[in-house]
Amino acid sequence: MAHRKVYLAVGRTNTRIYRFDPIDGDTRVVENVPAYKAGYTAMGAQYRGDDKEPLLLAVSGNKLVTIDVAAGKVTDEVVDGLPDDKTWYCGDMDTDGKTLYIVSYPGVPSYSIDVAAKKATAGSDSGAGRWDDFAHHPKDGRLISVEGDNGDLLHIDPQKEQMKVVLKEKVFEPAEASSSAGSRKSYSATFFDDDGNFYAVDSAGNVSHLDLTGTAVPDHAKRIGGGKIPVDDLEVMNGAGRIAPLPVPPSYHEIEVAKKFNSSWESNDPRGKVYSFDVTLTAVSKSTGKGEDVRRFRISFDLPTTTGQKVDASGVDVLYQDGKAYIDAKSDQLLPAGESRPIRVQITVPGDPRELPHEYPLDGLKATRLA
Known part of the structure; x- marks a missing residue:
C-alpha cells in the first residue's frame, strides 16, 4: 500500500502530525489531529485501503498511541508487558499491519507490539550504536536505517543481539539538529517508495534520497529539494508511511x-x-x-x-x-x-x-x- 504523502511526528512534546508531500515539500500540520502533550515516537502506519488515510500507531512510555488522521482522534492505551520508563526511537509496522516493532537504546530489549491485543513481546537488545528510525524495504523486508552522527547506511537485524549491520559507511551527510532546544542530530523519519527508493528526513527537515531499488548500494545519498521542509523550527521526531514513486524531480526551495x-x-x-x-x-x-x-x-x-x-x-x-x-x-x-x-x-x-x-x-x- 502506498500513498503520495507520508506522515511526520513533529515536536518533542505536544507532538503534532504533519503531512509531507515529497514532490514539492508541502509540509502541513494536520489541523484536525490534536497535539499529544507527552510526545511520541516509534511510529508506523497501518493502511486501510487506497482511498483511505492510514491509522498511525506510535509509542509514548508504556502506551500505544493511535492517531486516526481521518477522524481527527488521538487515543492511548497501556500496553501489557511494555516498560513505562524508556524512550523509544525507532518504529515500523510489519507488512500485514498487525505488529509495531520498536527499539529504544542499548541495554533495552526491542519489543513487538500486537496492536490489536495491546500486548508487547520482548526481543533482542539493540546492541551498540545509535539510529533513530527505520523502514522495511518493500522488496526484501529488511529494516533500513541511517546513523545520524556519521551517515552510515544500516541494516537493523532483529534476530541479532548486535542488531546494527553497517551496509556502507558515510553514505549520508551527518544529520543536522533543528533550532529547537535539545534537538538531536538524527535521521528521525525514514520511508521507502514501492520501487525501493529510500528517503531519510533529519531532525532539521533536510530530505535525502538513496536508490536501493537494486542489489548494489550507492556510495552517496543525495539531499533533494534544494531546501529544508518547513516544520516551524520544531524537531522532526519520527515518520511513517510508504509513497508511490516520484513522477517528477522534487523541489523544496x-x-x-x-x-x-x-x-x-x-x-x-x-x-x-x-x-x-x-x-x-x-x-x-x-x-x-x-x-x-x-x-x-x-x-x-x-x-x-x-x-x-x-x-x-x-x-x-x-x-x-x-x-x-x-x-x-x-x-x-x-x-x-x-x-x-x-x-x-x-x-x-x-x-x-x-x-x-x-x-x-x-x-x-x-x-x-x-x-
Missing part, C-alpha cells in the same frame, strides 16, 4: 507567490466551472528573503483528482496526483532576482456549478524554484 482572482464561468464539457487567476511569482526565497534568479519553476495547489479536472497555462507541463496539481515550466524562463511575473492560469473544476464556489480557493498554493 520556495519562492514568493501571490494570486489574483479574475473571473469564473460555467463549463459544459465537463460540467462544472472554469476559474481564471493571475499567479504572480517573485524571485525571492521565502526562507531567506533574498532575491535569486529563477529559470524554471513549479506551482502547486490543491485540486481534486477527478475526471475532467484541467489546468491551462502557457509554457508548462501539468501533473495531477492525489488531490494536487503540479505545474512545471517546460523550459528556462529567466525571472531575474527580486523581479515578479504574472502567469495566467485557468482551472476547470468538475461538479454542479450551483454548488461550486464563485472563487476557487487555491488552497495550498506554493511556488518552488526548479533551477
